[in-house]
Amino acid sequence: MKVVVVGGGAAGFFTAIQIKEMHPDLEVMILEKSKKLLSKVKVSGGGRCNVTNACETIDELASAYPRGGRHLRKLFGRFNNHHMMEWLESKGVECEVYPDNCVFPKVNDSQIIIDLFLKECSRLGIRIQTETGVVSFTSNESGYSLKLLNGGEIQTKYLVFALGGQPKESGLQWLKDLGYQIESPVPSLFTFNMPQEKTADLMGIVVENAIAKIEGEKLEGRGPLLFTHWGMSGPAILMLSAWGARILNEKNYEFKVRINWLDGEGEAYVRSQIQQKQAIDPKKSIKNQNPFQLPNRLWEFLLKKLEINPENKWAEIGSKSINKLINALTNDTYQVKGKTTFKEEFVTCGGVSLSNLNMKTMESKLHPGVFFIGEMIDIDGITGGYNFQACWTEAWTVANSIG
Ligand SMILES: Cc1cc2nc3c(=O)[nH]c(=O)nc-3n(C[C@H](O)[C@H](O)[C@H](O)COP(=O)(O)OP(=O)(O)OC[C@H]3O[C@@H](n4cnc5c(N)ncnc54)[C@H](O)[C@@H]3O)c2cc1C
Known part of the structure; x- marks a missing residue:
């Protein structure tokens, strides 16, 4: 037979x-x-x-x-x-x-x-x-x-x-x-292109425990997130591209991705870290003292994006800036337009x-x-x-x- x-x-x-x-x-x-x-x-x-x-x-x-x-x-x-x-x-x-x-x-x-x-x-x-x-x-x-x-x-x-x-x-x-x-x-397993975002300078930065979500959807990808010349890659993004393969195709690969840079930590955690920092290091500049173990280039990028003066001291940070920081660290938004094959x-x-x-x-x-x-x-x-x-x-x- x-x-x-x-x-x-x-x-x-x-x-x-x-x-x-x-x-x-x-x-x-x-x-x-x-x-x-x-x-x-x-x-x-x-x-x-x-x-x-x-x-x-x-x-x-x-x-x-x-x-x-x-x-x-x-x-x-x-x-x-x-x-x-x-x-x-x-x-x-x-x-x-x-x-x-x-x-x-x-x-x-x-x-x-x-x-x-x-x-x-x-x-x-x-x-x-x-x-x-x-x-x-x-x-x-x-x-x-x-x-x-x-x-x-x-x-x-x-x-x-x-x-x-x-x-x-x-x-x-x-x-x-x-x-x-x-x-x-x-297609499944692809990286995100972000031509409208000014993230090219962040190329090579890896955030070890990020969570990426597609705006308006329940899907998420967890793990290391890598900035590339074109946008974002790394296991968190690839995982999201796989779970979202069909939805993202329907969106013609144009959508907003929301990033939690702190492994899913929320407002209460960020607020308490900032309050601690203000109590312990009030005279240190925000730029040099990042309480979240984020890569420095990303931290500075976020401060610039939020229009927070990086030379300001922790004691000078007002509640408006704290709220902006909380949002950027737990729910940072980027516009994706197009994809690149992950080789x-x-x-x-x-x-x-x-x-x-x-x-x-x-x-x-x-x-x-x-x-x-x-x-x-x-x-x-x-x-x-x-x-x-x-x-x-x-x-x-x-x-x-x-x-
Ligand atoms: C660049 C790259 C890297 C990858 N790395 C990994 C990895 O490290 N780990 C992992 O788990 N997965 C990896 N994958 C995914 C994995 O390679 C595929 O899931 C897997 O090879 C699928 O195996 P398959 O036998 O089903 O298909 P294929 O490997 O595509 O084999 C199908 C074969 O059928 C032949 N064929 C097609 N039509 C006909 C026909 N009509 N008559 C006769 N023959 C035909 C084709 O020529 C081909 O040789 C990778 C994929 C790519 C593209």
Whole structure:
């Protein structure tokens, strides 16, 4: 019996390997449209491949997926980040966990993952055919007939589609024609451009514990926030871009972002810190004595923006200025206009609707024996190794369901 995996990326390779490991009698082949295999793995994580995330619990893991987390949660019970790390170690790839829980191969080179997958395919006898694009499929008595771009056809019992993110809905029109519902694809994981704001001088500044929100929405991103030449980036912004991928697309990437620079602290905290400062250091200048451990350049920028004379002494600060400071520290507003792709990692939100899939097996409800996984389905995660982990878990689930 044959299994054809379409797509030679992370999800396709891991599926083929897992199927062959669990079911050695099945004939498994991978069809890849381009000349290159695992090309995204190669460039992933800045060429180092953030292969998964080491977060402890399944709840934590599942909460990193703006789309699909609820479904993945169940699958993580059987194959999760810790299983993946064990699998890699068992195959001789040592991993290193960084303080932010991102997991990279110890050698800091994505090529080690590519070499491992290719070696496993060769050991297990998985056939790989490049420059073989698939156009569509039809069902028949013995399974499915795959139509190839070159006009050829391949018969198979099982089919796994792992075609990656399709930036345009037209890329999945052939699936629509077969009756599938497609959630329109929009980008996720991007940084914010702020051409109207005078923040270019702040480039390179990182605020470790910021909270970013979109004005008028409930979404938020937490963590380090980085000023770039164009605007804002860093985990807090990327997280917000992922949770807000669809809403921000509808807003045509024009919106106001509100920042709390103090890890969510509110008015009472800021007021008490200022009162303390006024009591302890009344004669010190505001510019040199910032009670909030903010980077100095940002502190001076905020004072200038609020038209507070930075040379003033703490004792000279009146209630109007204190109120302005409270607002700027807890609810600072910036106009965003446009986005920039985050080169370390970006993904497509949307794709094949989960309503078309049995989410216990990843099998199509429309075509038994056909599976959809990876970035082409409506599941995506925030940055930090979660997108690969979705691929590994879905791939394992398919292998475990087949046969
Ligand atoms: C720059 C960058 C860095 C990233 N870094 C990370 C990271 O460090 N950690 C992380 O978790 N995630 C990262 N991601 C996201 C991650 O790479 C993707 O989520 C993941 O690669 C998706 O795997 P996939 O197998 O579903 O799709 P892909 O890797 O895109 O593979 C799909 C394959 O299918 C082929 N294909 C498409 N159509 C057809 C067809 N009709 N017939 C045959 N073959 C076809 C494609 O050519 C491609 O080779 C990064 C993404 C980018 C863009």
